[in-house]
Amino acid sequence: MKKTLLVLVLIVFTACYQETAIVIEGDFIASFVRGDESVPVNLLIINKITGADTYEWTFEGGSPSTSSSKDPGEILYEKVGTYFIKLTATNVDGETKVFTKTIVVKDGIKIQFSNEVLKSNYSPVEVVVTNNTVGEGFLYSWDFQGGTPAKFIGKTPPNVIFTSPGDHKISLTVSNGFENETQIQTIKVSPYLVSMFTYEPATEDDDYEAPVKIILTNSSISATHYKWSFQNGLPATSIDENPTVVFTTPGSHEISLEAFNDKTSQVFNRIIDVKANTNLRVFTNIKLGTNAAHNNNTIGAMFSTITRTVYKANEITNDNSNLIDIVFQGLNSNFTYNKFISPDQVSSNGFLTLKNAQNTIFVNYQSRCNCGLNFTESQFDAMVNDTPLKSLNIEYTAGGYQEFGLIYPRIILFKTQEGKKGAIKIKDMVKNGTSSYILIDIKIQKQ
Structure with a gap:
């Protein structure tokens, strides 16, 4: 009879002990400090786990890389990549539970691009754009003000053509998924080529009587070199920017200026009327x-x-x-x-x-x-x-x-x-x- 009572007591005691065992539950939170996900970043760990007595943290790629603290605080990541965070939680009852998370550390944005004008700034201007921005996983958005093409999405844009004179902005916006950076550079297109000149006689020849010396003032726009032709003049031709010419015979004489740059040329003509010499x-x-x-x-x-x-x-x-x-x-x-x-x-x-x-x-x-x-x-x-x-x-x-x-x-x-x-x-x-x-x-x- 006594043996039977002892067995019953042990059964009741064992049942009560099992009902009070501690369970490990919850999770931890990993969040980027100030929402900054690009290197270098600080990751804040907030432990919401209950029922555990010991914690073993592993922070792949982080600093520190391990911790046994319940709340390890902030972890520093200085390189781009995808990293695992592992927590092994245990208690005195011998329960062990593993928690894992994956974080993605993105590259910081440091825009670097350059432009090079082929030949010259005279219209049309062809520009080679070179993207030197370092990093992975970026989205590149280009805007070429007044250019062809006007826009481009991608890391390496094609050559861009600008035709209208004036300043044109090249804008690059780079995004890493949560932040954007923009850099703007300017291309200057020189005015269209215009061939033009004015003239006046030498002081002693202001009556335009032969012989008359004509002093020419070149007012061409966006020109780099010149070719003059003087009908019945001395000299007959010239490549000087501002030449002089003498007309020794009465009559109408044509002066022709062809102005050039490396893209095009244009001709401008004027007539000089020379009178007979009255002396x-x-x-x-x-x-x-x-x-x-x-x-x-x-x-x-x-x-x-x-x-x-x-x-x-x-x-x-x-x-x-x-x-x-x-x-x-x-x-x-x-x-x-x-x-x-x-x-x-x-x-x-x-x-x-x-x-x-x-x-x-x-x-x-x-x-x-x-x-x-x-x-x-x-x-x-x-x-x-x-x-x-x-x-x-x-x-x-x-x-x-x-x-x-x-x-x-x-x-x-x-x-x-x-x-x-x-x-x-x-x-x-x-x-x-x-x-x-x-x-x-x-x-x-x-x-």
Whole structure:
């Protein structure tokens, strides 16, 4: 009877013990710190497992690679890859349970690409784009502003063609699945080629009479070299950027410029009209002041047919004084005493001395020179070439050099130191105190 009771007690005790055994259950959480999944990354381990007394962690590719802590905290991954995390949990009852997870550590995005223009930046521009971005598993999205193609998906894009002048953006966006990075570079396309030029005659040839020297100014756009052709010109051709050309015969002459770059060429033409040579240069409405106007720097009394300039006293220098060939002497604003004088005689007539002054012969009074001169106003007005001047015997005489009064229109004859003959027509005498002046036209031989 006692033996039977003992057996029953043991059975009840054993049944109670089995019901209170501890069970290992739950799981652990592995999450990327700040959601950053690209190397280097920190993985935070949060242990939600219950019923375990010991923990053995294995972090493949991680640092640390193992741990026996219940909560190992953050694990560092510095290389791209797919890694296993293994946890072996045990308890005092001898229960063991294994938990595993797989994580994917992605590559960090460091965009690197370059572009190379083939040939030149003149339209059309072909660009080679080279993607040097390091990493695996990326998605590449290209945008070529104004280019062909306009877009491309993939690591290595084809060559891109840009035709419109201006700046064009090349944009690369790289994604690793959870973050994007974008880099932009710029391609500059030069303007379309335009062949163009302007021209002007040399100062001494502004009347466009043969021979005439033409100075050319190249204003072409996006050109690298040039080919000029000059119809009937000297030279006939040129490859200079800004040449000069001389036309020796009257008529219409074509100037042609072909401008090139490494992509294309274009031709631009203009016509130059050259007149017959009259050997006569004409100046109109020249104001020459009295002595007071000149010395007060109001209106100059000295003129150069070479520079075509009227000079006041303060404008005369050692560099231009020897170019002055006409000087007017007006002693007062009432014009009671007037004379054109030789530049080398100015110091004796109320002006400062001119350095290296020219000698010009003037006939102020034709009727008193006793030299057979009688060149009239109507002859002056009708003169269209130098033929009437050629036969004039212009020499110095005391009578012809005399002063004259307030009588105009009036013709003054002269001959420069170079032997060029000319005539001056006084059209008006304007009384204005110390700003008084005469108004004249001049016709003079070129050679």
